[in-house]
Amino acid sequence: MTVELPIKKLSDYSIFAKEDVDAIFELGKELKGLKVVHVNATAYGGGVAELLMTIVPLMRDAGIDATWEVLEAPMEFFNVTKKFHNTLQGADIEITDEEWALYEKVNEENAKKLNLDADVVIIHDPQPAYVPLYRNSPNTKYIWRCHIDTSTPNLKVWDRLTSKMTIYQKALFHIMDYVRAPFDKIAVEFPPSIDPLSPKNREMSHGEMMEVADRYNINTSKPLITVVARFDPWKDLFSSIDVYRKVKEKHDVQLAIVSAMAKDDPEGWLFFEDVLRYAGTDKDILFLTDLKGVSHLEVNAIQRLSTIGLHTATREGFGLVISEMMWKEHPVVARPVGGVKIQIDDGVNGYLRTEVNDLADAISELLENKTKLDEFGKKAKEKVRRTYLSTAHVRRYLEVIKSVVK
Structure with missing residues (x-):
């Protein structure tokens, strides 16, 4: 299925990062007319879909x-x-042979259905990773974009999955x-990145x-602690509630748990119910979902x-919700996992802590x-402006694309 896209203009982003915009236009001259297709699992819910809704139009x-x-x-x-x-x-x-067979079958079917005639195809995450295997397209360059924390994978699954992924010219982590x-070579x-002009990040009136x-x-007279995360065991929302309860011993605060239920995450509904039960009837815990x-x-x-x-979260591919919150000029207190630890500079624009008591103490201190x-x-806002806006992201993409086609 081809996703319908909005129109976005790079010139609108010059107020945030003119240097990146100028560099993108220069790269665009070199790559003008090049056909590039992004492929992922879902058009809504989760960070990848949000990214593509900005990156592809730019x-x-x-x-x-x-x-x-x-x-x-x-x-x-x-x-x-x-x-x-x-x-x-x-x-x-355990992933059974039948489940592997289903995975390969769906990838093969999509290799025939999707419109993938292009100079460069960028495959996002494991879901469509085998689609290129079923294409007879020797002139197409393939790039795999991994949005997952693969630092300590289950090697049995990793080795089996990646053993067939030799078609890729670049792998982005x-x-x-x-x-x-x-992929080491x-x-x-x-x-x-985050889009500073998107509905999720644009300026808002009072x-x-x-x-x-x-x-x-939301009681605006009370401090509000906010967690934005999918209902996923790796996000450990039970600990978020524990941290809030610890802070509540000293401060009259609220906790907002903000989430969207993604199409490609059926397990999320079950986890949602577990977290609701754990929160109980505390009226200062707000579940704010789609x-x-x-x-x-x-x-x-x-x-x-x-x-x-x-x-x-106890594992996190990157955690763009961190940059989103930082862009709104709020510090974030978080566990130092995955990409979280490169966004937050501990003791400068937020705190990195692991244990519930330490997370709660850091919030209380602030x-x-x-x-x-x-x-x-x-x-926090300045760190995001320099490093994690859409323009820097598009620039990186065009540099990688140039490297595989030139």
Whole structure:
């Protein structure tokens, strides 16, 4: 399925990062008319879809003939690829031969269905990783983009999956800690980005924010700790609730758990119910999801209404929700995992802590020191402006594309 895309203009981003925009236009002149296709599992829910909704239109504006294709697959396929996701992050789960066969069958079917006639095809994550195997396209260059923390994968699954992935010219990972054979010779460190002009990150008026606060019963007279995360065991939302309860012993605070239920994550519904039960009937724990009409604009408002961001994931590919919160001038207190630890500079624009008590103490320290809270927030926004905006991301893509076609 081809995804319908909005029109975005690089010139609109010059106010944030003119140097990157100028570099993109120069690269665009060299690559003008090149056909590039991105392929992933779903057009909505989760960070990859959000990224592509900005990256692909900006590539187009640079002169690239860029499109975005999404797999067509039954729910059974996504149950299997969720196992892939978990095992590539280290889970000890058995994937049966029948499940492998389904995975390969769906990839083969999509190789025929999707519009992949292109100079460069960029495959995102494990779900469509085998699509190129079933294409007879010797002139196409293939790039694999991995958005998962593969630092300590289940090697049985990793080795079986990657043994057939020799067709790729480049493999892109958030940080080099995730790189393993057979990609060590072709790997590129490749952090993702946020779109400062998207509904989730654009500036908002006070009135817009207050309307969201009223709609979702957010008490603006109390500090708000916000977690933005999918309902996934790796996000450890139980610890988020534990941290909040510890902070609550000293401060009258609220906790917002903000999430979207992604199409390719059937396990998320079960986990959602477990977290709801764990939270109990505490009225200061707010579950704000797309089931209640929370979309990107509402997430933006909730983050701006927040006092501090919290992230308790035990594994995290990158965690763009960290950069989103930092862009709104709020520090984030988080576990130092995956890409989180390169976004937060400990003791400068947030805190990196592992244990529940230490996470809670770090939040309490910031709540008790308004000057430090504000100072951390300003430094957080500047870090994102320099490093994690869409323009830097598009520039990196065009540099990699140039390297494989030239």
